[in-house]
Amino acid sequence: MEKRDYKNMWVYIEHDGKKAEPVGLELCCEIRKVCDITGDKLYAVIIGDLAESEQTLVKNCGVDGIIYVSGTGYEYYNTDAYSNAFTVLSKKYNPSAIFVGATVNGRDFAPRTAVQLDTGCTSDAMQIEYDPKTGDLEFIEPAVGGKIMAVITFPKLRPQIGTHRPGTFKYAPVGAKENIEIIKEQIDFPVENIRCRHLSFAEYEFDPELEIADCDVIIGVGNGLSDEEQLPRYRELAKLLGGKIGCTxxxxxxxxxxxxxxxxxxxxxxxxxxxxxxGISGAVNHVAGITADTFIAVNNDPEAQIFNYCDYGIVGDMDEVCDRMIAEIKAKQ
Ligand SMILES: Cc1cc2nc3c(=O)[nH]c(=O)nc-3n(C[C@H](O)[C@H](O)[C@H](O)COP(=O)(O)OP(=O)(O)OC[C@H]3O[C@@H](n4cnc5c(N)ncnc54)[C@H](O)[C@@H]3O)c2cc1C
Structure with missing residues (x-):
């Protein structure tokens, strides 16, 4: 088959039955825009049963169709059944591209599916462009320690498979289409052929201090930190500003x-x-993960790269500047 014979783009909607992982919805919103340029249709792929209200969220992302997969082998996530499902589906429908959230599970089955389909899989691209001359997607991401932005393409192979980190793309639903194509596929994977066994399920221990993705104020601490003893002042500043700390x-x-x-x-x-x-130098690998309304950088090196990214730069010792910020805020309270 020629690569032009592969049509349409798919987004995998990972879920636990009750809720869809936000990354699937974020990807649908982003790939909707890509499909509007390429002329492809956007399909969401849902394996197993997902609550109706969550399916509505998927539809609101402007998908042209939903492929529902049912069958044996999907009760718990496992590499064998999930990679097989995508391999079987892809061989039948020949999508041009498949996008998967870079969750623990997505990172697991997407590359395996790629191997089964004799194609490639890119990971962690932060931007997706379309080259109309070649008909290829461009997966763009920092590389070589952030010194260059690499453009990764699939010049010969299809489907183009990519895993993308949660939060890379914005969840900005465009609304549901009037006629959404529904495709139902039964793909049974023999349970006895699943090579890992589900032994037990341990609920993730939620620690709010470690959940910073949706936080409004973040104090980023970098390698300039001399030792762990200096950390409490940054926690204090974060607390005073109603935020949390993050790091490089x-x-x-x-x-x-x-x-x-x-x-x-x-x-x-x-x-x-x-x-x-x-005390953060400003490596692309770090700043690529930040979109801030206001970005203030503190570094004792006036030539530090970070000053190219911030709105306000302060040249000085990080501990001293932090202490002065704390004192100023306390004085105003
Ligand atoms: C594939 C890949 C993925 C990566 N992913 C990530 C990622 O997700 N996140 C990430 O953070 N990094 C990532 N990195 C690493 C990244 O390239 C950088 O090495 C890292 O971000 C540097 O962290 P830093 O700025 O804290 O440290 P450094 O580069 O060591 O910078 C420390 C800074 O502190 C300043 N400083 C020192 N003392 C003081 C002081 N007393 N007061 C004020 N300033 C001071 C120095 O001038 C310097 O600019 C990745 C690398 C690779 C190869």
Missing amino acids: RPLFDRDILPYKLQIGQSGVIIKPKLYISF
């Missing part, structure tokens, strides 16, 4: 803060009203 990768590598607080390309994507960075 080196702080996670140094075991000072948990991975869930790492902001950036391979961490959490944030969209706060206010972001204040302390």
